[in-house]
Amino acid sequence: MSGVKVLTGGCHCGLVRFECTTDLAMVTACNCSICTKKGLHFTFLPPKSFQLRAGAESLKEYLFNKRAISHQLCGECGVEVFARGTKPDGSEVVALNVSCIDGIELSQLTMTPIDGRHR
Ligand SMILES: [Zn+2]
Known part of the structure; x- marks a missing residue:
C-alpha cells in the first residue's frame, strides 16, 4: 500500500x-505489554485525519500504566479500535489499530519495530 487514502473501518x-486519511507509511510492531497481548499494530494520525462515524456511545475507555x-x-x-494520546510536544494524536481497517492485509504492510517494552 502506498499513497494517502481515505480508509474506512470499525470494530468486529x-x-x-x-x-x-492515512498513507500507512508507519505501522508499529511494538513489544510493549498491551501491543503484545492484544496483537495491536498502530498507525498514528492527527485528530483531524480521523473521524468517528458511529458508535461513540458504545466506546469503553481502558487506562493503565501512566x-x-x-x-x-x-x-x-x-x-x-483506536487510542487517544498526547505527543511529547503536547499535540493530540490518534493511534489507530490498523487491523480495524476494512479489508486490511497485515502481511502487506511494512511494520516498524518499536521497543515499547523498555520505554
Ligand atoms: Zn464492536
Missing part, C-alpha cells in the same frame, strides 16, 4: 465505525 461487531493513553474499546465486542 460493527457498532463502532470510523473514516481516516494513564496517559486512552484506549478506546467497543463495549459490545471488545475490540480496541
Whole structure:
C-alpha cells in the first residue's frame, strides 16, 4: 500500500465505525505489554485525519500504566479500535489499530519495530 487514502473501518461487531486519511507509511510492531497481548499494530494520525462515524456511545475507555493513553474499546465486542494520546510536544494524536481497517492485509504492510517494552 502506498499513497494517502481515505480508509474506512470499525470494530468486529460493527457498532463502532470510523473514516481516516492515512498513507500507512508507519505501522508499529511494538513489544510493549498491551501491543503484545492484544496483537495491536498502530498507525498514528492527527485528530483531524480521523473521524468517528458511529458508535461513540458504545466506546469503553481502558487506562493503565501512566494513564496517559486512552484506549478506546467497543463495549459490545471488545475490540480496541483506536487510542487517544498526547505527543511529547503536547499535540493530540490518534493511534489507530490498523487491523480495524476494512479489508486490511497485515502481511502487506511494512511494520516498524518499536521497543515499547523498555520505554
Ligand atoms: Zn464492536
